[in-house]
Amino acid sequence: MPFLRKTNLFHDLSEQELKRVAEIAISRRISRRSILFTEGSEKECVYFIQKGLIKTFKTDENGHDQIVSFLSTGDMFPHIGFFHPHPYPATAEAIVDSRLLAIPVSQFETLMLNYPSIGIKMMTVLGDKIRELQEKIQGLTGQDVKHRVITLLLQLADQLGKFKDNICVIDLPMTHQEFAISVGTTRETVNRLLSQLNKEELLEVSRNQIIIFDLRGLKSQISSG
Incomplete structure (x- = not known):
């Protein structure tokens, strides 16, 4: 519960709503250099990093890896999250021993049917996150x-x-x-x-x-x- 409360995505949820989310969350530990999921596989969970560092990357047609991002404590991935039906967009690998919180997509969808307010509050937060990422991309393209x-x-x-x-x-x-x-x-x-x-x-x-x-x-x- 304390970790979920600190997570931006769930920051505006009531205690009751947060408790419902915590009930379906699963703690996972992943060893350094272990693959969490692969690009194109069915999206089963959305992950939150409690501690650690995760690399996401895509593999091109020549077999070369293209790093998408490095994610650290507090980050959620994949960014497409709960509201996108597509498979995992990239492969995720632990760079160091990491501790994660996994929320199964199917169980979360059921939770939102029972608590529509959760989805509404999260959509607002995600809208802000999208704008933040857009500004970050614009900033990076201007950096040497x-x-x-x-x-x-x-x-x-x-x-x-x-x-x-x-x-x-x-x-x-x-x-x-x-x-x-x-x-x-x-x-x-x-x-x-x-x-x-x-x-x-x-x-x-x-x-x-x-x-x-x-x-x-x-x-x-x-x-x-």
Whole structure:
């Protein structure tokens, strides 16, 4: 119940309505690198991340993976949610050990028939979410590659960073190629930008780890840009 109450989608529900949702919710744990569902399979559940990091990706006709998004604590996926009959639009994989809350679509549809107010309140929230995503997409298309790289670094620091004496250590949950794909550029470009930030003594990069020495300085790179 407390986690559901913090979730934007259910924020406006009454205690009684929230209790009904909690009754059909299922806790799930998924291990690192495990596949939760595959692109095109029947959509059985909608998931909420209680803790962890999930990667969603699509596979093209040549068998190459195209990363759609990285999702973290508090996020719902797939974004098409409960009100769309189509199959899962992408494959979902756990990047780290994750704890999820799964709500079966069929049971939720039955719940909405009995409590129409739940659906009405959620549609309002989803409308706001759609506008937020549209604004986010517009913002990303206007950012240069350096801005996108630093934004992802800050997101990873917030989600996975371990802090000690103002130094942030991130055990990198993806390959450098996956990092590059997620920000829409090449691995060579990402490596060049990370080397530049290294020379500025903002961070240090190894194969599986990033150490951020100056988080404030890193943030200033995009706030002043």
